[in-house]
Amino acid sequence: MKNQKRTTIYDIAKKLNINASSVSRALTNGMNVSEATRQLIVKTAKELNYKQNSLASNLRKGQNQTIGVVVPRINQNFFADVIAGIEEVTYQEGYNLIICQSNESYEREVKCVNTLINQHVSCIIISISADFEDGQHLKNAMDQGIRLIQFDRVADNLDTFKVLNDNEQASEEAVSHLIAQGYKRIALLEGPQNLNIFKQRKAGYLAALKKHGYPVLPELIKENAWTKELGAEATSALLNLPDRPDAIFASTSDFSALGVLEVATKMGLNVPNELGVCGYSNEAFTEITSPSITTIDQYSMSMGKTIANLYFQNMLSDQVNVVPKIVSIKPKLIIRSSTQRYSI
Amino acid sequence: MKNQKRTTIYDIAKKLNINASSVSRALTNGMNVSEATRQLIVKTAKELNYKQNSLASNLRKGQNQTIGVVVPRINQNFFADVIAGIEEVTYQEGYNLIICQSNESYEREVKCVNTLINQHVSCIIISISADFEDGQHLKNAMDQGIRLIQFDRVADNLDTFKVLNDNEQASEEAVSHLIAQGYKRIALLEGPQNLNIFKQRKAGYLAALKKHGYPVLPELIKENAWTKELGAEATSALLNLPDRPDAIFASTSDFSALGVLEVATKMGLNVPNELGVCGYSNEAFTEITSPSITTIDQYSMSMGKTIANLYFQNMLSDQVNVVPKIVSIKPKLIIRSSTQRYSI
DNA sequence: TTATATTAAGCAATCGATTGCGATAAAAAT
């Protein structure tokens, strides 16, 4: 049962007393093979339970119908959704997906990319790790003729296709909404500023304040609060200020917004009346907390589809001069209870 | 820049005026190559930016350091976590992961498995789709010498390694806990009974009732309530019974438990005092609802690691007679507010 | 110093599928 050799086109050829090239032709395009022998070949292929060896085929053809995906974490809703979206499209196209997670480690990201290069994938789709350094590994990949698409977290200095959310705009919208609800002292929980997405979200926050003539209060801006625990910690500090904020924009994630909610509840503060809370990502749970959390939907799944389509529609052809595009997806502010004051 | 040929071992060999076989030896095991030439080869390989072609290597060696994973949906917490766990281990072992989603469609599952066979993966890890029919595609894979591991949702009639949660035991424990808390009329929301996991959870429910001498009340058992909406619907029906239940075990998911919670709250019932609620899966949100929901943790991520380790420790070697094992992971009951009565 | 062992490196086949080119035979055109 085990280690038995798989049947190859040669086995089929030998059995039918014909040449392997005919078998190959019959099983692929069907060109230059008479209909009779074609059917015979297909029939015996089925009988012998023949399965094509993609390794050999791809080696010969010099191309691999495979796309590599590198994300920080597979089991983070946003990334899982994006991957699901990508898979949806690549499956239709008959492509395979090889998936790696960098675990937010640059070293590991480099290894992942190198493996994908070895595998001769035709495209690498990547969202860079938190401690991204330079893009040499990605440049390498491109030099080897591998297409590259960055999404969400991108390295600006690399001239590639990029698919992003308009983080700045979404943040500005969220903060503007808070202002419209009458909140006066709006705090920001920000993420690692070496990642663009967090820089942009901060920019949006600042832009909104400026637009409405609100002062920027440095003591209300908390760094690196991107987990539930860190969010809770930052919130404790904020709410113990002599002049505390009346709203917190957890720009890093809904998880940190959850931390905010917990601390606020523990301190007996009414959300949204005494404290407005806004998260980011539209995680499933934001809908069902009490109060439900206002947040920003990134259309993750459709983002995945967009990314994959970008490859198939713009990059697959061998046109030499394809100008890398930047596709921006506008996220949507989802207003829920945590920012809707009953009375202002 | 594009379509430029990648450097091969022949390029290196030519440049150094030696034979390609030496290059290969130097770059892999380093056997039968003098230290001097080895270093020279390594150096020029780096200079020429050489990357091994895994396709060629794997074709020649007749093995592919790749594992295929097939799950109904990538972006479902449980599966995403399991995959993350698998990836963690396979990465350490230098293996790649090819991931497919069956979308709960049997037809698509078959296609996925066939692709993986073509790719010559050395192992397929699968959780079968909801409309699973027979296991011919999986038998095919095994006939081709591909190892097979089923997890969570498994086909019983296939003799393979299996990694499962002890759903029955976990359910029994949960229901016993409800009984210990003094609940007398415990309802069950059950899932599609063609999937084993749901059958087992029901069995656990029944076992607990029997063990404690409680009668089985058919009117308290509701079928196919595995979304929040369906859970809510079933709950409405249950709570409008003349003799209504005082606890509901949403064995399908935490989402349906959420539906229970919403309806109960709407009807003004106090949870946990007037109605106990228990979910399944330990989704992130169960911790932060009010009241927080008692549920069952499946250790998804560690399950993934277990699965991968099973392959590397038990199946990788070429021993002919490896007896397929069934590994059972005991889930953990997480007791929270929704079932802890203040007074009994 | 001769015989033997050891090391280093080359040669060539191989993995399985694909494909350009040439050969044969059958069909069509003259």
Next chain:
DNA sequence: ATTTTTATCGCAATCGATTGCTTAATATAA
């Protein structure tokens, strides 16, 4: 009846890396 076209199919090279075998060169033993 002869030439030309076309349809089928075989031959052999190729993709890039690996590996058993052979040869050459060097080191060790006798």
